[in-house]
Amino acid sequence: MKKLILSLFILLTITINAQKPKGNKVINGKVTAITDGDTFKLLTKDSILIRVRLANVDCPERKQPFSTKAKQFVSEAIFGDTINIDVLKKDRYGRFIANVIYADSLSLSEELVKNGLAWHYVKYSNDDTLQAKEDIAKENKIGLWQDPTSIAPWEWRANKKEASRLKKLNKKKD
Numbered sequence: 001m002k003k004l005i006l007s008l009f010i011l012l013t014i015t016i017n018a019q020k021p022k023g024n025k026v027i028n029g030k031v032t033a034i035t036d037g038d039t040f041k042l043l044t045k046d047s048i049l050i051r052v053r054l055a056n057v058d059c060p061e062r063k064q065p066f067s068t069k070a071k072q073f074v075s076e077a078i079f080g081d082t083i084n085i086d087v088l089k090k091d092r093y094g095r096f097i098a099n100v101i102y103a104d105s106l107s108l109s110e111e112l113v114k115n116g117l118a119w120h121y122v123k124y125s126n127d128d129t130l131q132a133k134e135d136i137a138k139e140n141k142i143g144l145w146q147d148p149t150s151i152a153p154w155e156w157r158a159n160k161k162e163a164s165r166l167k168k169l170n171k172k173k174d
Contacts, residue, residue, distance in 0.1 A: 025087045031078045036062065037056020037070025037117060039077065039095065042085065049119070053095040055088050056125035057109045057118040058153045066144040070117040077111065078102050088117050 029042040032049065037059025042050050060067040078100070085098035092154070100108040112118035113130050116137040120130040138145045 006041040011036075024089075027085050027087060027098075028082065029085075031080060034071055034075045034079055037067065037074055037112065040074065041082075046126050051093075052085055052100070053091060054109050054112070054118075055099050056121055056127050058119045058121040058132055059125055060144065061153050064153065064156055065147060065150065066117055069143070070112060072094050073112065073115060073117050073131055074108065077106075077108060086113045112144065113137060116141075116145050121154070125152065 004072065013137040015082040017143040027042070027044060027050070029044040029050070031040055032043045033041040035041065035051070035098055037045045038057055040052055042052050043093055082103060083100060083102050085096065085100050087098045091096050102108055110120070110129060111155050113120055114137060120127065122131070137143060144150045
């Protein structure tokens with residue numbers, strides 16, 4: 001119980017200190033499609049359709065447990081809404097990597113992690129708030145943390161890529 005109270009206190013302190021988005025450019029638009037838990041399409045006021053990838057988190061891949069729940073959560077949170085995205089950069093696929101604030105003050109990345117529907121993507125992020133929320137979700141076995149053998153999406157993708165590579169090698173041998 002003391003650990004939970006301490007975690008909540010630390011989380012509250014971090015959240016209070018991290019109120020303002022830290023990106024480079026804010027874009028406003030309407031969410032027109034949800035691709036998966038961490039990717040969606042946004043139609044800007046200038047009628048430009050852009051793909052947005054949530055910063056600092058990674059949701060389960062399509063064939064992983066909790067993928068559908070993550071997509072449903074994002075859909076219920078932002079689909080059809082006009083939102084602001086705080087763009088950090090573009091990725092190699094041309095997607096805008098962004099922080100998303102919805103319902104006036106909620107961070108979509110934080111809400112996904114808090115509800116056990118995404119991992120804090122530590123390879124690309126050192127966000128203490130996200131890590132604290134993941135630790136609490138993990139400790140309380142929320143969402144994907146109910147499964148002690150859950151596999152992070154980046155590991156799942158690497159395993160899938162390796163399996164595909166081995167399959168190709170085996171075909172060459174035949």
